[in-house]
Amino acid sequence: MYELQVEGMTCGGCVRSVTKSVQSVDGGAKVDVDLPSKKVRVETQASLDAVKAAISDAGYDVTAGAAV
Template sequence: MNTFEVKDMTCGHCSSTITKAVKALDPGATVQIDINAHRVQIESDTLHAGQWSDVIRQAGYTPVAIQDGAQAAAPVAAPARKGGCCCG
């Protein structure tokens, strides 16, 4: 299981955008999202955590990998969003 904290994921639109980005690369991946906790969990045999982090970043968000309940990496600036999220 690959777990990320995504502080700039704030609504259902954000959740949908991340899910679509993951499913585009691995339609068989299991994606669990907790918007209130800003957590994304991806279960996949296709890519590793660093690659999933890149997928979330390319979708316009700022993921921080979480391992065993601790932050594993510092956030990296996300690219500018095209059109932005409905929540600003």
């Protein structure tokens, strides 16, 4: 599982966009977004770098990420 700090999310549409971007890398990924704290927890088989790249490609800044 990874926990990332993702800046630029402001609404439910952003949550859906981030979720879809992660699931484009791993269709079975579980994504939990806490919008107020801008934390995204991802349970996936994909690498941390792949998840960060997918979120960045969707237009959001990943300012921190780590395996938890």
